[in-house]
Structures are given as structure tokens and as C-alpha cells.
Amino acid sequence: MTATDLETRYGQMISLDELARYFHAHVRAVRNALDAQGIPILTFGSSTVVPLRLVEQGFGLADIAHDDDLMRHQAARFESGYRADGTPKPIEEFVAEVQADTPRWLAEIKAARERLEDQRRA
Amino acid sequence: MSGYALDAGVVSAIRASGLSPVDWVGDHNVAVSEVAIQEVFRHLPADDAKYIGNLAVLAHLAEAPTAVTDAIIGLARELMARYSRHSPALATNDALIAADAILSSRVLITKNTHDFHYIDGLTWIDANGFHAVDGSLIQTRGAVSASPGPRPCCSRLEPQ
Numbered sequence: 001m002t003a004t005d006l007e008t009r010y011g012q013m014i015s016l017d018e019l020a021r022y023f024h025a026h027v028r029a030v031r032n033a034l035d036a037q038g039i040p041i042l043t044f045g046s047s048t049v050v051p052l053r054l055v056e057q058g059f060g061l062a063d064i065a066h067d068d069d070l071m072r073h074q075a076a077r078f079e080s081g082y083r084a085d086g087t088p089k090p091i092e093e094f095v096a097e098v099q100a101d102t103p104r105w106l107a108e109i110k111a112a113r114e115r116l117e118d119q120r121r122a
Numbered sequence: 123m124s125g126y127a128l129d130a131g132v133v134s135a136i137r138a139s140g141l142s143p144v145d146w147v148g149d150h151n152v153a154v155s156e157v158a159i160q161e162v163f164r165h166l167p168a169d170d171a172k173y174i175g176n177l178a179v180l181a182h183l184a185e186a187p188t189a190v191t192d193a194i195i196g197l198a199r200e201l202m203a204r205y206s207r208h209s210p211a212l213a214t215n216d217a218l219i220a221a222d223a224i225l226s227s228r229v230l231i232t233k234n235t236h237d238f239h240y241i242d243g244l245t246w247i248d249a250n251g252f253h254a255v256d257g258s259l260i261q262t263r264g265a266v267s268a269s270p271g272p273r274p275c276c277s278r279l280e281p282q
Binding site: 069070072073075076077079080081088089091092094095098099101102105106108109110112113115116 | 130131134138156157159160161162163164165166168172177178180181182186187189190195198199202213214215217218
């Protein structure tokens with residue numbers, strides 16, 4: 001069975017080296033973590049790969065990858081809390097931006113509430 | 123305690139459940155802060171189904187989102203100073219959301235307990251993994267408060 005056959009059958013593979021770079025960890029540490037999770041490590045010639053799907057499941061990454069609300073909230077939190085140069089915004093600057101942004105959302109919530117009340121009355 | 127405050131991730135969870143916030147939480151007294159609102163809507167196009175769904179959730183709340191007052195800013199600043207040696211650091215938005223909940227005597231409902239669990243004076247409910255199958259959140263989950271001392275999930279240092 002070739003590596004391509006394996007991917008066709010078990011899904012995308014990722015090399016141990018790539019995984020180590022992703023986690024900013026030594027290959028040995030990643031290998032130990034994979035062993036602890038019972039994730040099979042496969043060797044083809046000079047390549048050592050693992051099934052990406054099992055890595056995502058084993059380390060609880062699948063839920064995060066599929067929760068785009070969480071990812072969006074995290075991005076919003078970072079953008080609102082830090083300036084473009086990476087320095088944290090003072091609380092006054094943060095609040096000023098919140099107060100500049102929120103009126104349009106508040107207006108939309110108010111309009112949605114009025115539509116809801118109209119529906120209840122109808 | 124006098125009611126509940128929703129963190130941003132919880133608004134999304136309620137939207138996904140298809141329930142009203144009152145049914146999902148199990149109480150009529152539910153509020154959300156303007157700080158959480160911006161997390162809810164930012165990066166979502168106005169015609170996105172999630173944007174419209176979030177609006178519908180928030181429209182069900184009896185009260186308009188709570189504004190950031192000087193008192194909230196003052197307490198948030200105090201919390202950030204008190205936990206300046208905490209790791210992970212208390213983010214500005216979390217400090218403001220926590221301060222709002224503390225000053226309004228509301229229980230914060232959050233999926234990010236990691237960000238709040240060490241804040242003295244704050245009471246919260248962990249909404250992780252709650253799917254509203256067997257009842258409302260407050261029927262099935264208890265509210266908890268910070269207890270003194272180190273926690274295994276963070277390097278909490280005592281307030282300065």
C-alpha cells in the first residue's frame with residue numbers, strides 16, 4: 001500500500017516534522033504525545049506521517065476548527081484589545097471604540113425587538 | 123444575585139439551540155453587555171444567517187444591552203491591576219464584562235471560564251457542553267464563585 005492509497009482510505013496525512021513545527025515542539029515530544037493518545041505513527045521511506053483527523057480528534061482540535069463562532073470571537077477580542085502594532089489598548093481607547101461601534105448594532109437589535117413584538121401582536 | 127449576564131460565546135450557543143434566551147437560561151432576567159455585543163457581531167456580514175440569528179436572540183432580551191459606565195470602567199481597571207501578576211492576563215474586554223456582572227449582581231454565563239474563574243466577587247455558570255436537552259441551564263448547572271488559592275489550570279498569583 002502506498003502513501004496515496006493510505007490517504008485515499010484514511011484521509012489526509014501530516015508529517016511528524018510539520019506537526020512539530022506547528023506545535024513549536026520537538027519531534028520527540030510530539031511523538032510521545034501521539035503515543036499517549038494512541039495515534040498510529042506511520043513510516044514510508046524517509047517520511048513519518050500521522051492521520052490528521054486523528055490528531056485533531058486526539059488533541060481536541062476538531063471542535064475548535066469547526067466552531068467558527070469561537071474563532072470569530074477570538075479574532076474580535078484580539079482586534080478590540082490590541083493595536084495594530086501588537087501593544088494592548090488602554091481601557092479608555094477600548095471603551096471609546098466599543099461606544100463608537102455599538103450604536104448601529106443597538107439600533108438593529110431595537111428594530112428586531114419591534115418586529116418580534118409586532119409578530120406577537122399579530 | 124439578581125439575574126444573569128451572557129458572555130459572547132453563549133449568545134452564539136443560544137442561537138444554535140434555536141431556543142429563546144429565556145428558555146435556554148431558564149430565567150427572564152437575562153442581560154448582555156455592549157462589550158459582549160461587539161464580539162457577537164464583529165466580522166459577521168449583516169446578511170449572514172448567524173448575524174440575523176444573533177439579532178433574534180438579543181431581541182428576546184427584556185433589557186437593552188448594558189452600556190459601559192464609569193463605574194464599570196473603574197472596577198475593570200481595578201481588577202486588571204489586582205490580577206496584573208495573573209497568568210493568563212485578564213484581558214480588557216473580560217475585565218469589563220466581569221465588572222458589569224459584579225456591579226449589576228448578575229451571574230455571568232460563559233463558556234470561557236478559564237478567563238473568569240479567579241476573579242473575586244464574580245459568580246458564574248460554566249455553559250460548556252450544555253445542549254438544553256434536559257431542561258434549562260440553571261436547572262442543570264450550579265453557579266460558582268472564585269475560591270482563594272492557586273488553581274491547577276492557571277498560574278494564579280495572589281493579588282498585589
